[in-house]
Amino acid sequence: MERDSLHPLSQRLTPPPPSRRELMALATLAAGGLLTSCGRGGSTKTVVRFWNGFTGPDGRTMLRMVQRFNAQNPDVQVVMQRMDWNTCYNKLFVSGLGGRAPELFVVHTRAMERFVRAGFLRSNNDLITGVHSIDTRDLDSNVWQGVEFGGKHYGLPLDCHAMGMYFNRALFQKAGMVDRQGNPLVPTNREEFLHVIKEITHPGKEGKADTWGFVLTNWESNLYTFMRQFGGEFFTPDHSKCVLYNPENIEALQFCVDLIRRYKVAPQPEYFDSWIGFRQGKVGIVFEGIYMLADLQKQKDLDFSGAPVPQVSQHKAVWADSHNLCMRSDLKEPELSATWRFIKYLSDNSLDWAEGGQIPVRKSLRAAPRFESMKVQSAFAKQIPIVNYLPRLPFIFEFQTEFNLALEKALRGRATPAEALQNAETRMNGIIARDRGNG
Amino acid sequence: MTASRRLRALSGYLFALPYLTLFCGFVVLPLLFGLSLSLFRWEILSARPAQFVGSANYQEALHDPYFWKALFATFRFVMLAVPPTICLALAIANGIHAIPRKRQAFYRAAYFLPTVITISVAGILWRWFYNSEFGLFNAYLGQVNIKVPWITDYRWAMPSIVLMTLWWTVGGPMVALLAGLQNIPVAYYEAAALDGAVGWRVFRHITLPLLRPVLLFVMVLNITGAFQVFGQVYMITRGGPEMSTRTLVQYIYETAFNNYRMGYASALSWLLFLVIALFSVIQFRMMREQ
Numbered sequence: 001m002e003r004d005s006l007h008p009l010s011q012r013l014t015p016p017p018p019s020r021r022e023l024m025a026l027a028t029l030a031a032g033g034l035l036t037s038c039g040r041g042g043s044t045k046t047v048v049r050f051w052n053g054f055t056g057p058d059g060r061t062m063l064r065m066v067q068r069f070n071a072q073n074p075d076v077q078v079v080m081q082r083m084d085w086n087t088c089y090n091k092l093f094v095s096g097l098g099g100r101a102p103e104l105f106v107v108h109t110r111a112m113e114r115f116v117r118a119g120f121l122r123s124n125n126d127l128i129t130g131v132h133s134i135d136t137r138d139l140d141s142n143v144w145q146g147v148e149f150g151g152k153h154y155g156l157p158l159d160c161h162a163m164g165m166y167f168n169r170a171l172f173q174k175a176g177m178v179d180r181q182g183n184p185l186v187p188t189n190r191e192e193f194l195h196v197i198k199e200i201t202h203p204g205k206e207g208k209a210d211t212w213g214f215v216l217t218n219w220e221s222n223l224y225t226f227m228r229q230f231g232g233e234f235f236t237p238d239h240s241k242c243v244l245y246n247p248e249n250i251e252a253l254q255f256c257v258d259l260i261r262r263y264k265v266a267p268q269p270e271y272f273d274s275w276i277g278f279r280q281g282k283v284g285i286v287f288e289g290i291y292m293l294a295d296l297q298k299q300k301d302l303d304f305s306g307a308p309v310p311q312v313s314q315h316k317a318v319w320a321d322s323h324n325l326c327m328r329s330d331l332k333e334p335e336l337s338a339t340w341r342f343i344k345y346l347s348d349n350s351l352d353w354a355e356g357g358q359i360p361v362r363k364s365l366r367a368a369p370r371f372e373s374m375k376v377q378s379a380f381a382k383q384i385p386i387v388n389y390l391p392r393l394p395f396i397f398e399f400q401t402e403f404n405l406a407l408e409k410a411l412r413g414r415a416t417p418a419e420a421l422q423n424a425e426t427r428m429n430g431i432i433a434r435d436r437g438n439g
Numbered sequence: 440m441t442a443s444r445r446l447r448a449l450s451g452y453l454f455a456l457p458y459l460t461l462f463c464g465f466v467v468l469p470l471l472f473g474l475s476l477s478l479f480r481w482e483i484l485s486a487r488p489a490q491f492v493g494s495a496n497y498q499e500a501l502h503d504p505y506f507w508k509a510l511f512a513t514f515r516f517v518m519l520a521v522p523p524t525i526c527l528a529l530a531i532a533n534g535i536h537a538i539p540r541k542r543q544a545f546y547r548a549a550y551f552l553p554t555v556i557t558i559s560v561a562g563i564l565w566r567w568f569y570n571s572e573f574g575l576f577n578a579y580l581g582q583v584n585i586k587v588p589w590i591t592d593y594r595w596a597m598p599s600i601v602l603m604t605l606w607w608t609v610g611g612p613m614v615a616l617l618a619g620l621q622n623i624p625v626a627y628y629e630a631a632a633l634d635g636a637v638g639w640r641v642f643r644h645i646t647l648p649l650l651r652p653v654l655l656f657v658m659v660l661n662i663t664g665a666f667q668v669f670g671q672v673y674m675i676t677r678g679g680p681e682m683s684t685r686t687l688v689q690y691i692y693e694t695a696f697n698n699y700r701m702g703y704a705s706a707l708s709w710l711l712f713l714v715i716a717l718f719s720v721i722q723f724r725m726m727r728e729q
Contacts, residue, residue, distance in 0.1 A: 090696040097483060118483065270591045273571055280573070397697045408681055437487070 045077045046338040049102035051092065052323075053085035057294040061356030069345050076338040078104075096120040101328045103339045107155060109146040109322045110390040116149045117394050122327040123152040124340070131337075132344045140384050143361045146392075147324050155324030156343050158350055159358040161289050162320035162387050163221050164380035165310065166296065169303040171211060171284045175199040184305070190312040193285075197265040200284035213265040213284045215274040216256060219407040220400065221319040222287050225309060226252040228317035228388045235391050240436075242428035244403070245421045253410050253417035255312065260411065269411050290380045293357035306376030308383050320387035322361070359384065395431055402427050477705035489702070496706035506707065508682055509690040510714075512597070516672075516686060517665040519601040524661055525654075527605065528612035533642075535613075536620045547617065551610035558607075562674020565603045566590070569675065590676050593683040600671050600684055607671070608664075612657040619653030620646070655726040659719055666715045687711050 054062050059082045066080050081102075083091065089111065095101045096118065107115055115121050128134050136144060139157065147155040165186075172184035177196050179185060187193040197213025216222050227234075232248035235241065259266040267274070278286045279299050287309055296304055309318050325343045327336070346353070350360035351370055359381045360366060372378050393399055406424035409415040415423070477496055481489035500506045535546045553561065568575045569589035577586055589599045627645050636644065647654075669688040672678060678685030687707065695704035 086697075093483060093696070093699065268591075270571060270588075273573075273591070276570070276573055395698065397693075401693075405682065408679070412680070414681065 045075060046334045048076060048078045048104055048335060048339050048342055050078050050080045050104045050342075051088055051102045052080070052082060052106040053088040054106075055082050055084055056291070058291060058356050058358070061353060065346060065349060065352055069342055073338075073341065073345075076342065078342055092120070093118070096328075099330075103328055103331055103335050104342065105326055105328075106158075106323045107326045109143075109157070109324060110392070110396050112147055112154060112324065112326075113149070113392040114394045114396065115326065116154050120329055121154040122329045122331055123154050124156060124327065124343075125153055127336075127340045128153070128156075130340075132341055134344060134347060138362050138364050140361045140363065142385070142387065143322055146322060146389055155326040156347055157322045157324050157361045158346055159353060160320050160322050160361050160384055160387060161291050161358060162380050162383050163218075163225060163287050163289050163309060163318050164376070164383065165285060165287055165307045166278065166292070166304055166376075167285045167307065168278070168281060168283065169305055170281065171200050172196070175202075175284070186307045187285075187310045188308075189310055193310040193312060194263070194265075197259075197284060198263065201265045211282055211284070212267050212277065214259060215266050215277055215283045215286055216259075216269040216411065217275045217278070217286050217288055219269060219411065220404055221289065223253060223256060223403075223407050224388070224390065225287065225317060225319045226255060226312060228319075229311060229315050230255075230313040231315050235393070239391065239393055240432065242399075242425045242432060244406075244428065245418070245425040249421055250417045252313070253407070253421065257410055257413070257417060261413065290359055290377060291357050293376050297357075306379045308379065316386040317388045318383045318386055319390075320383075321389060395435055398431050399428060402431075473705045473708055476702055477709050479702045481700075481702045483699040483701060492702070496703045497710070499703060500706055500710055505682070505685075505690060506687075506710075509685055509687045512682075512684055513666060513668065513686040513688075513711075515597055516601065516604075516668050516684075517662060519598065520604050520665050520668075521658070521661050523601070523605055524609055524612060525658060528609050528616055528657070529654075531609065531613045532616035532620055533646075535617055543617075547614065550613055553607050554610035556607070558670030559674060561603070561607050562671055565606075565671075566675050569599055569603075591680060593680045596676050596680055596684045600668075600675060603675065604668070604671055608661075612661060615653055615657050616650065619650050623649045651726060655722065659722055662718055662722065663715050666711065666718070 050066070052059075052062065062082075063080060066078050070076065070078055085108075088105075092101060092105055092107075092115075101120065107121075112121075128136060134156070140160065143157045143160050144153070147153050147157060167184065167186070169184050172178060173182070175196075177185045177199055185192070185196065187196045200211060200213040202211055227249045230248040230252040232246055232252055233243050234249075236243060256266075260268060267277070274283070275286065275288065275292070275295075277283045279296065279302065281302055293306070296302060325346060327339055327343075331339060347362065350358075350362060351365050351368065354360050354365075354371060354374060354377055357377070359377055360371070361384075365371060366378070366381055371381075390396065391399070402424040406415075406420040410417045410420040478491060478493060479489045480492045480495065531550055535543050535550075538546070556564075571577055571586060571588055571591055574589070576589065580587060588595050590596050623646065627649070628641065631641050631645055667688050668686050669692065672684050672686055673689055673692075676684045678689050688711070691704050691707045691711065694700050694707060
């Protein structure tokens, strides 16, 4: 642990003497050491270390679940550590190489491939039919397939955080986009979508638009959705070639550029600021993940609701990812059964997890009245059959870098959609060639 | 005589030993390991074992547009950040030096304070300041109808990072320069006053030359530090927009820990090391020749 955090880079980059933050970190480490030694000492508790990137409100939800499990299972002590996803993945790889990986950790479906390929994960097919069995027919089949590699499953999906449409009810009302009963006219296709956002957009003072119909917050998930809806492909099925530069993807990207430049119903995308715009009630519609729900619920004066993303072209598709509970490949008893018991506990209780802004992937749980009372979650959950995960690539982060750069250039008008995508495709094919050993 | 000298030398080495051990264990060895790694193709992800490739990683770097882009961004940061930092630190140090000793401690502490804040905290703080919709700066500028795209426009992002860096790091050089100023014997100033020198001429012909060793020290530290800029950029812009602020260290970091290409990342690190070494040598030469 200590060796990981004293990374040579961070050493060189932190100039001042120990700050309060660092002292606190030391104190936490010491406390953590105490905890572990307690577990190994007098009592017979089995310690399960659990790493994840739930640093937002989801982390508090997860912490409550961990505490409840620990209380109900006196022989097991789950010790959770939260860090931002980038750090989490880096530490997982470094600790995995050193043979010190935690017993349990969370991996996104998009990142599974590289972990499987590195041999870090343990398949769970023997456990799922064992003593603490889980009926896999209760899991959504497409989500369950997301963790399957060569006939084996390497993680248990806890949720499916699909993207969905959040809309501002007050702005719909103001623009007259309501039916006779005063319910918002929720757009479901391209015409309705364009109509609504045009009606909501209106200029404020000094010629500047005050209210926007739509804004792109997360370019990657938004454009991935649009491109899939237009029927665009990203790679050949065997991932041997990138085919990002194709008419469907260009059309989808052009559609978004037009929203900004031609129809002027969306402002220039500005990272996270755009999301703030929606929170402040200045934007009619955004497409964001279900995990942003908790952020909106804090905003008491915002009258919002959720619905599936409109279908703007001929295909049904929406971006999603899943959090998968994964085990270290060399896990032995007694940690193995303790870890699996905890995994099953989380899955069985994933309605608690859903409460914090997630969609469980156990169909039986989604059928419960408690889930139906979670309005936004159940609206987004309707999209589960049509969710699209990012392509499963070992070099997924490099793909994301290139893809985002292309989108940024096109959306800011620094390149045409065709130029931007062609450039990214060329770079990606170089990376594939290198990965396959020809480059 | 010789015996006692040898003993003295031995005790010197003994004093240096703890540091030397750590230095070798944690700096020299990793450096050499990195150098040998840079000659291998080693991607943690792939099942393929590490493979000796000679200078292939270095050749790849020379043809890698992202390397050049990152190098350019790094140079841009150094050029924009170092001169203002040194000048500002010198100006503040002179100002503090001029006020009575009793009150100096307060100002010294006040200017040094930001340096004590860790970069993660300072970075988050400034990201809020720079937010174009609800940030502090644009809130004030908005009152005169100005809206600056601080970190969302590729032209503005780097200067914004530099501004933040100035606030964050000016304290260190300032303290060093202040100590240097206080070490200049008063006799020189008295002699100059007798000769009728005042103001700028005193500063130009007495303060600056006598401050040269400290200035060199501060400049070398500042420039090597600036070449390794990472924290601010990573916290505030993540290298964006359009990679305009992605510096070499961030590129190295991402190559090693996002893409797991250890050999290539090591080669990039050594290239950065060469650039920094080159600049340090030039500076020492320049200061010596004057």
